[in-house]
Amino acid sequence: KQEVTQIPAALSVPEGENLVLNCSFTDSAIYNLQWFRQDPGKGLTSLLLIQSSQREQTSGRLNASLDKSSGRSTLYIAASQPGDSATYLCAVGGATNKLIFGTGTLLAVQP
């Protein structure tokens, strides 16, 4: 059974720092890995989707990497801003894209 874990569970950094969020999964037979952000009381917003054949994806200040064989992904956020404060979730998808979510990392960026 696929299990997805995220470390750390919570993170507080001063504005401007670069930071890394980690995601690990137990079964490497995935079709994709996705990173989402969730703001309090709101739904999920897709940030990046990495196909299983890809190694990384970039969008603005965000860069996500995927090492399928070792069951790991990282989300790198450059020059963090207070507006980046949210819960970040990684999820792995199979053939029908049913997503299995990680436990989340609660990020607080202090101004």
Added chain:
Amino acid sequence: GAGVSQSPSNKVTEKGKDVELRCDPISGHTALYWYRQSLGQGLEFLIYFQGNSAPDKSGLPSDRFSAERTGGSVSTLTIQRTQQEDSAVYLCASSVSGGAVETQYFGPGTRLLVL
């Protein structure tokens, strides 16, 4: 519509009552997913619809849960004889065709509280 919409946004009910939660996916999206987010279990898959195919119900936690999708668009998740452990945020998502590399677009969720 422009995005995935869900109603109601909040629902408080008494234990034992039935509830219906509604999801209106993005227009033209044939794939629709229901997930549940609870304090103890995190975010978990419930059910998946793709076009006219039989739905994947493998994530439904009990036979008190059911869902339908009429006309390939709007979906209703029904919970019968609600229990306190059903309290959670129920999230709906849609994608273009359910492909393995498609982005899923999530609605704002329905917050269900069972007293």
